[in-house]
Amino acid sequence: MPHPNTMNAMVTMGHGGPDQTQWRTDWPCPDPAPGDVLVKVGACGLNNTDINTRAGWYSKTVSNPTSGDGHEVVGFEDPSWGGAPISFPRIQGADVCGTIVAVGDGVKTDRVGERIIVDCWLRNENDLTNKGTVGYFGSERNGGFADYTTMPARNALTIHSDLTDAELATFSCSYSTALGMLTRANVTADDTVLVPGASGGVGGAVVQMAKLRGARIIALASDAKHAEVAKLGPDVLLPRAPEDLAAALNDEKITVVADVVGGPAWPGLIDVLERGGRYTCSGAIAGPIVDFDLRTFYLNDLTFTGSTVIDLEVMPELVRLIEAGGVKPALAATYPLEELHKAQDAFGAKSHTGNIVVIP
Numbered sequence: 001m002p003h004p005n006t007m008n009a010m011v012t013m014g015h016g017g018p019d020q021t022q023w024r025t026d027w028p029c030p031d032p033a034p035g036d037v038l039v040k041v042g043a044c045g046l047n048n049t050d051i052n053t054r055a056g057w058y059s060k061t062v063s064n065p066t067s068g069d070g071h072e073v074v075g076f077e078d079p080s081w082g083g084a085p086i087s088f089p090r091i092q093g094a095d096v097c098g099t100i101v102a103v104g105d106g107v108k109t110d111r112v113g114e115r116i117i118v119d120c121w122l123r124n125e126n127d128l129t130n131k132g133t134v135g136y137f138g139s140e141r142n143g144g145f146a147d148y149t150t151m152p153a154r155n156a157l158t159i160h161s162d163l164t165d166a167e168l169a170t171f172s173c174s175y176s177t178a179l180g181m182l183t184r185a186n187v188t189a190d191d192t193v194l195v196p197g198a199s200g201g202v203g204g205a206v207v208q209m210a211k212l213r214g215a216r217i218i219a220l221a222s223d224a225k226h227a228e229v230a231k232l233g234p235d236v237l238l239p240r241a242p243e244d245l246a247a248a249l250n251d252e253k254i255t256v257v258a259d260v261v262g263g264p265a266w267p268g269l270i271d272v273l274e275r276g277g278r279y280t281c282s283g284a285i286a287g288p289i290v291d292f293d294l295r296t297f298y299l300n301d302l303t304f305t306g307s308t309v310i311d312l313e314v315m316p317e318l319v320r321l322i323e324a325g326g327v328k329p330a331l332a333a334t335y336p337l338e339e340l341h342k343a344q345d346a347f348g349a350k351s352h353t354g355n356i357v358v359i360p
Contacts, residue, residue, distance in 0.1 A: 001101040001112060003038065004029050008360060009146035010340045011089045015056040015079055017070035018341045021092075021145075029148050032104035035125075036150045037111060042165030043334070044144035045095030046347045046356045047173040047201065048283060053080050053139055054092065065263065065287045068348045081308070086139055093145035094120045094138040095357075097168035100156060107153045116156040118144070118172050119315040125154075131309040145340060147360045157319055167329035168322070170355035174201030175318055175327060177282050179209050180310035181258050185280040185303075189214025194254045196261040196269065198234065199225040201355040202282065204330045206258045207232040212326055218252055221353075228353035232330070241265050246272050256280065263287035267296075275300045282307045330354025 009027040013020050032038040051068045052058055059075035080086045096118045100111050122135035137143050137151060161168060181202075187193060193210045197203040198219035207217050211233050219234035226237050242248035245268040257269045257279045263286025270279060270293075279302060284290075297304070321327045332352035335343035337360045347356050 001040075003040070003101055003148060007147035008337065009091050010093075010337060012054050012092050014088050015054060015070070015076070017055070018068060018344060020054060020070075021340060023338050023340075027091075027146065030142070030150045032102055032107070032150050034105040035107060035152055036104040037100045037107060037116075037153050037156050038102040038104075038148060038150050039096060039098040039116060039144075039156060040101045040148055041096055041098045041144050041146060041360050043097050043169035043357050043359050044093040044337075045169040045171075045173065045201075046343060046358065047094060048285065049081055049094065049136065049173065050092040050138060051344055051348065053086065058083070063287070063289045066285045068344050080139055081136060082134075082139070090139070091142040091144075091146050091149070092138040093143035093149075093358075094118065094136065095169050095172040095174075096137075096144035096149060096151075097159075097165045098144070098149075101148075103153070111153065111156075114156070114158050115160075117159050117168055117319070118151060119155045119157055120172055120176070121309060122152065122155065125152075128312060134309050145337060145358065157315060159319060160323055163322070163329060166334050166357045166359060167331050169357045170201065170329045170331055171318065171322060171327075174355055175205040175209070176310050176314050177202050177260075177307070178205035178258075179314050179318055181206065181280045181282050181307045182209055182213065183311055183314060184305045184307045185256050185258065185278045187213050187215050187256055187258075191255045192216040192218065192253055193256045193258055194218045194220070194269065194272065195234070196220045196240075196257070196259050196265070197285065198229050198232070198237075199353045200260065200285075200350070201330065202260045204229065204232050204354055205327070207234050208327050209321070210258070212321070215256075216252075218249065218254065225353045245269070260284070261286045262290055264290075266290035267293065270296050270302070273300065273302055276302070278303045278305065280305045280307050332356050334359055
């Protein structure tokens with residue numbers, strides 16, 4: 001399929017506030033390198049990684065909650081999710097749904113025309129399970145906040161679905177993160193899972209996919225969002241931050257906490273875990289520095305797992321679930337790509353339930 005020499009793109013020029021991301025109508029349209037495909041972007045979802053990387057929040061010099069406004073002090077040695085600098089200018093945006101329009105050398109031409117979503121993790125072809133060598137789409141290489149993007153052919157996952165591009169663009173980051181957490185914590189039908197931040201993209205996905213595993217789900221969300229979160233199927237809905245979480249749980253036996261929130265309420269999450277329970281974490285939007293009592297950890301035989309780079313089986317399983325209708329998109333709003341700043345402001349305000357998507 002023909003494609004233009006230039007394209008529209010939102011291009012991030014460096015670390016800082018939203019003004020570092022600029023609207024360009026003359027950005028060079030990429031050509032697929034050997035082993036790559038060129039994708040016409042139909043929609044691209046927003047996630048915390050894009051904002052955190054642009055703002056420099058991942059740096060250990062930053063201790064306050066995640067913010068899209070940038071930070072006064074950013075350690076330029078460790079400003080990205082991987083603890084290493086990234087190069088600018090950079091087109092961010094990981095959660096692409098689109099159509100393959102061209103292929104590089106070594107890729108079968110019959111892939112042209114396929115509808116795809118992205119596996120965001122860029123792996124070493126010769127060592128796929130080595131977490132130390134992975135990159136992230138939209139961080140270590142250009143992503144989907146543009147009319148067109150390229151990616152390794154193995155990262156372009158064919159999808160057969162009646163869902164819209166915008167709906168499909170809600171899945172890649174949030175749902176794979178959630179499924180990765182559940183996989184890492186080995187959640188089964190024997191578990192009762194506590195989900196802080198259940199109104200967010202990842203939290204809502206945890207609720208859906210833990211239910212598919214037969215687990216009992218206790219969701220925490222602000223009262224104003226309870227009606228929307230209830231549609232995801234939790235067994236119990238509680239306020240976002242109960243003053244006394246243990247009392248609010250009313251004798252529920254929590255065996256797993258699946259957390260992307262962190263912050264001041266974190267010790268209460270650990271205190272309610274049953275002996276032998278598991279805590280899995282893939283975010284800290286309320287703050288990365290927490291009060292950790294080692295006695296609670298070791299005396300209760302708890303297991304803690306960080307969950308960032310997903311296992312190889314996660315994305316194929318997610319595609320199967322989408323195609324079978326096992327998980328539903330939670331599309332909160334769409335914005336034109338050129339209004340990315342407005343979309344990210346709405347994302348940061350956390351007044352929505354689900355995912356926000358931009359459309360080129």
